[in-house]
Amino acid sequence: MRELSVENLARVEGHGGITVTLDGKKVKSVTLDVHEGPRLIEQLVKGMRPEDDLNVIPRICAICTLSHRYAAIRGLEKALAIKPSEKTQLTRDLMMLGENVESNSLHTMLLALPDFLGYPSAIAMLNDYADDVKRALRLKKFGNRVMEITSGRIVHGENPVVGGFGKYPSKKALEEIKVKSRELIPDAIRVIELFGSLEYPAYSEAESLFMSVNAPKKEYGFAGDTILVSNGKETSAEDYKKLTNERVVTHSFAKRSLYQDKPFTVGANARMINMGKRLDGQAADFFKEHYSDKWLKNPLYNDLAQAIEELWSLEHMPEVCDRIGSLEDTPIEKPTRTTGSGTGAVEAPRGTLYHHYDIKDGLIDVADIITPTAQNLDDIEKHMKLTAERMLADDKKDEEVRLGLEMVARAYDPCISCATHMVTLKRI
Amino acid sequence: MMILKMKKEDLSTFLDAVKEWGELWGPTKKDGKVSFSKVDSLSQMDLKATRTIIPPKKFLYPPRFTMFDFDENGYVERTGDVPKRILFGIHPCDIHGVVIMDKLFLETYNDPYYRERREKTLLLGHSCIPDEKCMCIATDTDFIAEGFDLFFTDLKMSYLVWVGSTKGHDLIRMKPELFSRALDKSDILNYTAYRKWKNTQYKTMVDFTGMPDIFELGYSSQVWDKLGDKCLSCGQCSMVCPTCNCYNVVDDVELGSIEGTRDRFWDSCMFREYSLVAGGHNFREKRADRLRLWYTHKLQAYIGEFGKPACVGCGRCVATCPVDINVVTVADALKEQEVGK
Amino acid sequence: MKKMCVVLEDREIRDNPFTPDMFRIVRRYPLTNDVNFYQARPVDVEEALKFDYKPGQFVMMSLIGEGEAPFSLSSTPSRPGMLEFCIRNVGTLTSTLHGMKENETVGIRGPYGNGFPIDKMLGMDILIVAGGLGAAPLRSLLLYILDNRDQFGKLTYLHGARLPGEMLFREEFIQLKDREDLNCLLAVDKDDTGKWPYKVGVVTELFKDLGPVDGKNTFGVICGPPAMYRFVTPHLVKLGIPKHQILMTLERRMKCGVGKCGHCAIEYLYTCIDGPVFSYWDVLHMKEIIGRGVSDKTIA
């Protein structure tokens, strides 16, 4: 028996590793374990005021910081029966677009692309692909800038609060976003073209189910009150437990999810599968051009899905900015009750994120947070197992198998998808 | 001193005209934040605002700025990039504050950074209505006779305009038709009435006479320890006080080179590290010691040197300290040997 | 009341007192395991003889990227051309300085501070008490007096160190013991070598060996760690030296050296421009001056 282990799958909300146990050419098991220490954040926020919870929970993950914040805000506002103003709503949309651009450009170009092109890092690509690396940095920087303008800073901005914003973006800042987002569209298109021209190895192909929020008004978007499943079902976000069924496994500090006893996928490709037809603008054209049945089986297409989504986010910014600019600032809405429950669901760049709260007399009684990576873990394991089996059957060398596995894990953009470095092979 | 008269409604025209000399700055109020900001015209100013959060020292000596650019060959001073500015609407206390800063920065050794900004900034004072925190009457800074370029006293129907410098006079000469030398008896009466009325407006009653002796007597008083227990060491008092001048200096280098800049930023004697010296010895380890230095500086030492306190009575420490430590409460506590609630 | 207002138009001083000039380190060797001796000369050699100062003054030394720190001049202006320092490695700037080699450059501006009141000290007896790094400014005074020996009365130099190996300028001072016109007494707290031929004990022990002192006609000068002031001053008072003739040089944190940054303030005085040399009389009515503990009780 030998063990092919992919150590330090960093950033699966912390640190993880993949161990593939091989028996001859057969794969005995694939385990993705998270050995980052537990943080028990859900327990720590118990007894806190909602505003204090909002300071803590974004620190679960820096790269989805705004998604966490927004999911919590949605959950808390439902629990406290607060209805945010239109201006607040739109400004939140804008911040999510910013996070999407930042995260998707980081993941596609700087973390996933080096695999496809055979480099150890984006920096190592500088000599041969300087333009593309700089393009990615431009996009990422702009995404960060949008987050900074809307949330107060690049990472862990405190500006979005329950009931509104500390301060709304200034007219000048909105104008800056409008101009810059238009300027960057050619860059985003180049990213799509690049990923559209890549070969996606078929080793990992398998049927799966896809979940995402159902954005309101039949539009594409990153937040919603119901959840779409690719089998056609639609469920209220409040029933998230039925969808995710969290459980603890012994080899990991991250919890796991199954839907109807089967692994499922969340993320950009799930969003495309469920809501792709709602895209508009050039993003819609690219979607039509590139979308195929393969997306339903091969997780690697998540990279291309992210590229298309990023273009959509950029294309949408000017309109959102205009609408925000046309509305008067509104004060922060106050809670209308002190006891209640609510679940917020948003689409983090790497998939659906749930924050559920029970509030009692103004204090948090129960907090339940289900992250996209936790939902994907079983799915990742499933696709990796297949990849390993098929590659071994193809007589691939260990080095190639290792890279193949890394690419699959990374494609899920697991929180920060610098996943799966340092693969070592152990034989018994 | 030359005193001229101007119609109330001409002020706006005058300010529009003098903008040719430099940027126009004045007191503004936005989101509860009262500050001197760059404005286009009089209409954007709020002349009723009593005190800005930060005094005009920020113009002469910004919270943070670069002194030098350096590389291995030496240090090149960074001056010359300061815009010409006209500051309208400064109150007498703040002009007194500038006069004290002038002494500090321009005498003995001449600070070129302060000097450049001072020379490029014209101070156009404006009379004020004291609020419940003002105490300039106790520090003898309620009126001002020097240190400004022009000073506008609002007498309801008209302004009396004191011309304090040749530069001030040059501004007048940009619109001479707005000013008249023909002052009559009613102007004198109005002015006297205004002074009398202003004297009755103070609500904070505090007496700083004898402070140097009271400080001397109270050097070891337990009052300092009690105040020290309350003080948060937040340093706000130093930032807002028009006569606090302390600063720190740091060098920054650029990535991958040894070129860099030497920056200066506002510091406060209320911070622990401020007085720390080599070997870990701290001359003012206790907050009580630091507070005593601060208030000794304002109410004892300066009076000993110059006959009046280094406090100009602006009330900013009263309007800032979250735990109610300020010139009034400290002076009272020392006199009564009791820290008030 | 003094006139408050500074008239801007009057002044034509355009020099930037904060600009360091570049100096070259021409010699550098260790005095003890954490104190180095440095000799520095302006990069522009023409300038070398123009740098004039008084014993007891200090300079602000800049290292690129590390900032500035004050250091006493250890050399005497009576031997112009070269500035000398002895500097202890205690932190960021000083540790980088310790790693520098001869021929490298540093920025220096100054001299600053009042220095010793040489005019008043002329013709008087001088009793110097140095402890540890206090020798840095006091060596300047000592060498100055030796170079102008006929202008002063009796000269006594007391120097204490913790261990023989920690005594700054040990060889230099031991040689001075041979001079007729100087009474040089050295002490170490502890002799770990077993070969120390002079006094073993704290510096105040040396007062026993002093012989007669004409207090009224003497200037006592102290420099050393804060605690030393507390122990030594009573001895000087006992010798009958008037309080205004007991001098001490003080250290404070400094960021400008020219009375602007505020860090070295002691009540209304600035160590940098009103000091670093203060008389015991100043200290007596400025309680904070050598730190807590020097209250009326301990001084009386």
Next chain:
Amino acid sequence: MTRQSPKVGVYGFTGCAGDQLMILNCEDQLVDLFGATEIRSFLMAKSDNHEGELDVAFVEGSISTDHQEKKLKDIRARSKVLIAIGGCACVGGPQAMMVGDGKWEERFKKVYGNAKITVAKPNEAKPIDAIVKVDIYIPGCPIDKSEFLNAVSKLVAGKHPYLYQFPVCNECRWKENPCILYAGKFCGGPLTKAGCGAICPTLGLPCVGCWGPTDDLNVTSEYQLLKEKGYDPDEVMKKLRKFGGAKLAELVKDIEKKGAKA
């Protein structure tokens, strides 16, 4: 005079990866950064990582398993300078907010039930200086780009990074914000290290304390003040503890004891 570019490693332990992300967020300097240093190990940014002797190690995150403790000691052993980056490494982070209350195991059980987790032995979160010596602290949640770049630039030039300590209030005053605490509402400014630029008070929101406690804080006075202003002591304590980690836990112990008596 050319210096050898320092060998650098960037490591992450328990936390949100925000500080490592902030390094990657230095978009304009990233290429120079990788040019001026020899980045030997940086899991989050590259695959070809080599462990070995380092000039500088940047360590993010708190330590909360035995496995991590071992790894950190190893990093320390082969690094000349070890720099803690971010609140988790410097003071323990939000996961250490309740350190010492004796209820950690209870909380662990509530999240993981009775499941036996074999991958590593979990512990209550600790700042890294509870395990190894730290040479330089760069606080923040997350760290500030310019503070980080200043420190790196100095290290590359062979100089000492320097952060002068003062509370957020100082920066807040520079921004001319009306004071929230003066108005009688909670603000963590006086207790918190500056470096963020007083972002939150500038947005009209209280400072949450994410830069961690200053070396010279008067937590008792602020606690008293807020109590006088009508805050529930429990709530104040929760707010104070959020980012204070082990250090604040130590400071508030007394208050909590006295509070219980009062």
